[in-house]
Amino acid sequence: MTMKINSTLKLTILLLLLMSGAGTASAFLAYQAGTQALKGVSQPENNPTKKLTEGAKKSTEPTEFKPIDEKTILIKVYNHTHQKNKAAASGKEQEKEDSKTEDKTSQSKEDTTKEMDASQSVANLPLQVTDQGVKLEINEATNEGTTLSLKVNLQNEGTTPVKFLYSFLEVKDNQGRSLSAITEGLPEELPANSENFVGKVKIPSALVDDSQSLSLNLTDYPDQKLKLNIPQIPVIR
Structure with a gap:
């Protein structure tokens, strides 16, 4: 019985020694393989995260606002x-x-x-047109700084109110080019038998530098039945 226990103990110790040796050999071989694989690889001189940080700082720096003329x-x-x-x-x-x-x-x-x-x-002014009881008149053309200003009168002598959407206002020069224009002081609705309303149509002078005359066309909204068209409006310089 004692001999059987001794032989078992020896066998166990032998197996442990073999396993330990195999593990050591495996670790050594892995270390050698890793060393060979890393030959020629060096640490980068610059930290790549530093460049990303610097780029982020530059992109978040506020820039000076420069208004456009x-x-x-x-x-x-x-x-x-x-x-x-x-x-x-x-x-x-x-x-x-x-x-x-x-x-x-x-x-x-x-x-x-x-x-x-x-x-x-200038002697052609005032210019006037009437359609269905609605009268459009241009009394005066003047320069206001960098703007050509047309003094406009609107009056509804008819029995039905008339609405206007001034984005439909069409201004062209004598060469047929459409020009940007804004209105000032003109009502969106003309009551029936109304008084005379006075306003302005303003056009940037830079757009009419080489124009001799203008035409103005206005219609009602949404029916678009009125045809208020005034040609040969002088360009004042």
């Missing part, structure tokens, strides 16, 4: 709406430069002609 915005909107290419713009600028180089005599004659034309155009 009103005239620049209007010119860009006009160019986009009418697809005015740069070549045409540069051509017109060149024409202006060429006209400045003309001799004093021809320049004087041109200025005189322009003054006569302007005086004749």
